[in-house]
Amino acid sequence: MTQNSLLQISNLHAEVEGQAILRGIDLTIKAGEVHAIMGPNASGKSTLAHVLAGRPGFEVTQGEILYQGKDLLAMPPEERARHGLFLGFQYPVEIPGVSNVYLLKAAVNAMRKQRGLPELDAMDFLERVSERMVELGISKDLLYRSVNEGFSGGEKKRNEILQMSVLEPQLAILDEIDSGLDIDALRVVANSVNALRSEDRAIVMVTHYQRLLAYIKPDYVHVLFQGRIVKSGGPELAEALEEKGYGWVCQAGDVTSGEIA
Amino acid sequence: MNAVESYQTLYHQLAGQLPGHNVAWVRAMREASLLRLKELGFPNHKQEAWKYTQLQTLEKELYQPIPVQRTNISDEEWQQLPLASLDASRLVFVDGHFSRAMSDMDALPPGVLISELSSLLNSKTNQPLAMFQNSRLAEDAIHALNDAFITDGAAINILADVQVVKPIHLQYISTAQDKVASYSRNIFIMEPNSRAQVIESHVALGEGKYVNNVQTDIHLAAGAQLEHYKLQLEGRAGLHFSATQVEQAQASHYQNHLFAFGSQLMRNELKLKLNGEQATCLLNGLFLAQGSQHLDMQTQIDHRSPACTSRETYRGIADEHGHGVFDGKVKVHPGAQLSDARVTSNNLLLSQGGEIDTKPQLEIFANDVKCSHGATIGQLDEDVLFYLCSRGIDKATARNLMLFAFASHNIELCPLEDIKGAARELLLKHLHNGDQLQESLR
Numbered sequence: 001m002t003q004n005s006l007l008q009i010s011n012l013h014a015e016v017e018g019q020a021i022l023r024g025i026d027l028t029i030k031a032g033e034v035h036a037i038m039g040p041n042a043s044g045k046s047t048l049a050h051v052l053a054g055r056p057g058f059e060v061t062q063g064e065i066l067y068q069g070k071d072l073l074a075m076p077p078e079e080r081a082r083h084g085l086f087l088g089f090q091y092p093v094e095i096p097g098v099s100n101v102y103l104l105k106a107a108v109n110a111m112r113k114q115r116g117l118p119e120l121d122a123m124d125f126l127e128r129v130s131e132r133m134v135e136l137g138i139s140k141d142l143l144y145r146s147v148n149e150g151f152s153g154g155e156k157k158r159n160e161i162l163q164m165s166v167l168e169p170q171l172a173i174l175d176e177i178d179s180g181l182d183i184d185a186l187r188v189v190a191n192s193v194n195a196l197r198s199e200d201r202a203i204v205m206v207t208h209y210q211r212l213l214a215y216i217k218p219d220y221v222h223v224l225f226q227g228r229i230v231k232s233g234g235p236e237l238a239e240a241l242e243e244k245g246y247g248w249v250c251q252a253g254d255v256t257s258g259e260i261a
Numbered sequence: 262m263n264a265v266e267s268y269q270t271l272y273h274q275l276a277g278q279l280p281g282h283n284v285a286w287v288r289a290m291r292e293a294s295l296l297r298l299k300e301l302g303f304p305n306h307k308q309e310a311w312k313y314t315q316l317q318t319l320e321k322e323l324y325q326p327i328p329v330q331r332t333n334i335s336d337e338e339w340q341q342l343p344l345a346s347l348d349a350s351r352l353v354f355v356d357g358h359f360s361r362a363m364s365d366m367d368a369l370p371p372g373v374l375i376s377e378l379s380s381l382l383n384s385k386t387n388q389p390l391a392m393f394q395n396s397r398l399a400e401d402a403i404h405a406l407n408d409a410f411i412t413d414g415a416a417i418n419i420l421a422d423v424q425v426v427k428p429i430h431l432q433y434i435s436t437a438q439d440k441v442a443s444y445s446r447n448i449f450i451m452e453p454n455s456r457a458q459v460i461e462s463h464v465a466l467g468e469g470k471y472v473n474n475v476q477t478d479i480h481l482a483a484g485a486q487l488e489h490y491k492l493q494l495e496g497r498a499g500l501h502f503s504a505t506q507v508e509q510a511q512a513s514h515y516q517n518h519l520f521a522f523g524s525q526l527m528r529n530e531l532k533l534k535l536n537g538e539q540a541t542c543l544l545n546g547l548f549l550a551q552g553s554q555h556l557d558m559q560t561q562i563d564h565r566s567p568a569c570t571s572r573e574t575y576r577g578i579a580d581e582h583g584h585g586v587f588d589g590k591v592k593v594h595p596g597a598q599l600s601d602a603r604v605t606s607n608n609l610l611l612s613q614g615g616e617i618d619t620k621p622q623l624e625i626f627a628n629d630v631k632c633s634h635g636a637t638i639g640q641l642d643e644d645v646l647f648y649l650c651s652r653g654i655d656k657a658t659a660r661n662l663m664l665f666a667f668a669s670h671n672i673e674l675c676p677l678e679d680i681k682g683a684a685r686e687l688l689l690k691h692l693h694n695g696d697q698l699q700e701s702l703r
Contacts (some may be wrong), residue, residue, distance in 0.1 A: 052650050054650075054651070056643065056647060057643075076650065077650040077651050078650040078656065078659075080651075081650070081653035082650055082653045086651075087651050089651075092648070093645050093648045095645055095648070095663075095666060097665070097666025097667065098663075100491055103649070103652060106653075106658075106662075107652035107653050110652070110653035110654055111653050114653075146666075167652075169654075
């Protein structure tokens with residue numbers, strides 16, 4: 001609860017279609033940190049990511065979230081984004097008719113406007129994007145194609161990371177960014193995420209598998225189960241999970257707040 | 262006096278001012294059409310083709326042609342009009358009257374014969390008669406009124422093997438005064454293997470409740486190709502009635518690209534007859550019905566010969582209390598084997614008060630054909646909306662972006678780049694807060 005916490009989640013409860021999914025999450029993230037949120041299927045990991053981004057239909061019933069000291073829940077999704085919160089989607093949507101380059105440019109300029117910066121001109125913008133594309137091994141024609149339309153699973157994920165690296169968010173939340181990636185693509189994506197690590201930003205990775213964490217080493221690992229964080233620790237926690245499985249920390253009906261580290 | 266009688270009386274008052282009043286066949290045609298009007302009466306909603314569109318206003322109010330009001334408009338006004346700077350051969354009509362001063366028909370290439378219809382109607386030769394003889398008997402009151410009151414229009418004849426490079430632009434300007442009607446008739450004759458692009462744009466300089474009634478007859482000889490574009494940008498209280506009939510000979514190709522953003526009420530009919538083998542056509546339409554706009558698109562494609570191909574794709578958006586209608590019929594006649602037809606109607610219904618009625622229909626009387634149709638009515642995808650917002654784009658802009666993307670499908674089908682640009686710009690201009698999107702698209 002120190003001054004420099006970027007994100008502070010307290011007693012967060014949320015439901016989707018009347019069903020309680022998050023049941024009391026407490027989590028504090030400071031700038032410069034990388035957190036991994038792990039857990040078995042249906043534990044609420046993705047819900048947490050979407051609540052942070054402000055997805056309609058995900059209703060917060062209790063608790064609060066402070067982001068950069070402000071009430072995050074009071075902001076519409078676009079405002080959260082403009083304040084540097086980025087969600088990398090597990091299933092990025094296809095948007096026929098909207099080109100990738102347009103989306104990127106609109107997003108960058110929305111952010112710059114928020115910060116009182118002038119809009120990037122086309123040349124500067126393209127230069128900035130091209131560099132990132134080379135790093136991510138994304139072919140140039142992808143820029144002028146409709147957002148995610150006809151992209152392979154891997155291309156969609158790289159495209160999310162491309163957006164992230166161009167937008168340079170303060171808080172990046174990556175929802176199962178490793179799913180659907182082969183090992184080479186995973187390495188490339190991990191490099192881009194690692195390149196973004198810095199003192200003034202934080203990264204939250206939502207993942208089912210430990211595999212990703214071999215490439216992007218987290219400072220903290222949290223295990224989510226039945227809508228609560230049941231265990232927190234350092235990177236060694238992820239290794240222990242890999243060895244022993246989720247059953248080791250997650251036993252139905254065995255959740256008490258006392259277990260939160 | 263009922264409405265039909267009122268129009269008959271009006272005709273007798275105006276007859277001396279209408280073009281061709283000294284030419285016997287023209288007078289005979291006008292008088293015959295008044296009888297036809299009496300026979301037909303005004304359509305009502307009990308007729309299948311008029312189920313969704315009411316015409317009471319034509320019966321309640323007498324809309325009438327007026328003499329020439331303006332022979333010129335200022336440069337400033339002109340620049341406000343769509344395609345103002347398009348390099349084109351241009352015919353301009355104001356309230357249905359041809360304006361020589363505003364038109365530009367210099368340097369027509371050889372083999373391109375264009376003239377205003379009024380001069381043909383006034384000519385004593387029988388040449389224009391032949392054109393009208395091919396024209397159909399009026400099927401409804403709107404057409405009959407047009408026959409009776411034709412003021413002017415474009416007569417375009419492209420000779421065999423001539424490929425017209427510059428588009429031909431027909432600019433119809435309404436001064437949009439209350440109860441004024443203009444009646445235009447266009448005749449396009451494309452001789453074998455000729456090729457041209459014709460653009461119609463319909464605009465208003467005012468806000469009154471007026472009628473713009475345009476009937477067009479098109480003949481494509483063997484191998485002829487016509488790209489026909491239309492921008493419907495009538496005034497917000499304007500009534501736009503249009504019917505186009507196309508006759509296609511062997512291996513001819515016709516494209517119709519329609520963008521309907523204006524008017525209070527629009528009824529657009531397109532009837533194609535694929536008479537010769539391997540004739541092909543593409544009907545592409547986009548309409549945006551907002552406020553209390555009522556936009557009714559009626560199309561019929563008759564496959565009358567073997568191995569013809571037709572493609573039709575219409576997209577509509579209804580918002581607020583807007584009402585869009587699409588009725589797309591394809592008829593495959595006996596013997597028209599190997600016909601290949603596809604009709605698609607996709608629509609977005611954005612409000613509780615809006616309405617979309619869509620009815621693609623196939624009537625097939627041949628057994629070896631490939632025909633399909635499909636229609637959808639949906640809303641904006643919430644997941645896409647959220648995705649865009651999660652990238653910092655505000656909701657209104659995200660929504661407009663999605664509408665723009667939806668409409669791009671039709672805009673991109675236009676071969677003519679200038680039309681694509683104009684259609685994009687006009688769409689943004691007509692969407693609420695579209696200017697914000699325009700800014701960010703730059």
